[in-house]
Amino acid sequence: MNIQLRVIAVVVVLLAFFGLSGVFYTLQEGQQAIVVQFGRPVGEPITEAGLHMKLPFVQEVRRFEKRLLIWDGDPNQIPTKGREFIWVDTTARWRIADARKFLENVASEEGAQSRLNDILDSVVRDQVSSSELVELVRSASWELPEQEDLQDIPKEREEELKREIARGREEITRTILTEARRIIPQYGIELVDVRIKRLDYVESVREKVYERMISERKRIAAQFRSEGEGRSAEILGEMEKELRQIRSTAYRRVQEIQGAADARATAIYGTAYNNNPDFYGFLQTLESYREKPNQNSVLILTTESDFYQYIKKANPEKVP
Structure with missing residues (x-):
């Protein structure tokens, strides 16, 4: 009898232990839970951390995150509104706002990610297709650079930079967020934010853009070379002009000095000749004697010629 009572007591204790262990459950910080009975939610979501109770065996706990989740x-x-094909990479932050509705509609985070793929991809595609590329890239508060920074930019690119846009990238992302928020709450999800991480041309368009960039750079380089050659020709022309002017001035100065010297020499010769014409004639005659006659010519003079007058008048006996 005692053995039977002991067995019964042990069984009761075990049943009580398993029963109590199935009654209590804990909820961690950053978690929320919904109690499910026979596969259906029971009661309101439990959002406070701590120890909680449920019916053993017939109820189970489904735990979900309360923190922000990444999509x-x-x-x-x-394609954009201007038919430029681009790659668009988008990210979002969301949280489970209503665990009961979330469980009934998407069941798990994987199901929520799949539903977000459908909704956000559709909204993003609609907004990108109805927007110009410049609106997706540029902010509405973007300010035009200073004029000195636009000197090396081609005219057509400068006009594009000065072009006013109806809405910028921030407004487009806000519109995406607003449109998605109209649909997502029915799944127990709160969409916190949506951002465009990256925009890029597709490969075929990227090659054309690179070719256009290379062509523009080559054109700018050719323009710089042309301006440099023009400036070089201008500098060389100025240098040649100044050089000719210097040479002309120097030649004129030489002629002036030479003319003044010739005039001075002539004046000296004239003065000397006037002082003693006979001596001057004699000196000039001696100079002509010293000059060698031309080998290809013959000079015939008579003894009565004035060319020898000083020789004829010379008296050798009086020479010391």
Whole structure:
């Protein structure tokens, strides 16, 4: 009898232990839970951390995150309003706002990610397709650079930079967030933020853009070379002009000095000749004697010629 009572007591204790262990459950910080009975939610979501109770065996606890969760979509190839095909990579932050509704509609985070893929990809595609590329890239508060920074930019690019846009990238992302928020709450999800991580041209368009960039740079380089050659020709022309002017001035100065010297020499010769014409004639005659006659010519003079007058008048006996 005692053995039977002991067995019964042990069984009761075990049943009580398993029963109590199935009644209590704990909820960690950053978690929320919904109690499910026979596969259906029971009661309101439990959002406070701590120890909680449920019916053993017939009820179970489904735990969900209360913290922000990340959604990263796959990059999509989308045409803009101007028919430029670009890759658009989008990310979002979301949280489970209503655990009961979340469990009933998507069941798990994987199901929520799949539903977000459908909703956000569709909204992003609609907004990108209805926007110009410059609106997706530029902010509405973007300010035009200083004029000195635009000197090396081609005219057509400068006009594009000065172009006013109706809405910028921030407004487009806000519109995406607003449109998605109209649909997502029915799944127990709160969409906190949506951002465009990256925009890029598709490969075929990127090659054309690179070719255009290379062509523009070559054109700018050719323009710089042309301006440099023009400036070089201008500098060389100025230098040649100054050089001719210096040479002309120097030649004129030489002629002036030479003329003044010739005039001075002539004046000296004239003065000397006037002082003693006979001596001057004699000196000039001696100079002509010293000059060698031309080998290809013959000079015939008579003894009565004046060319020898000083020789004829000379008296050798009086020479000391």
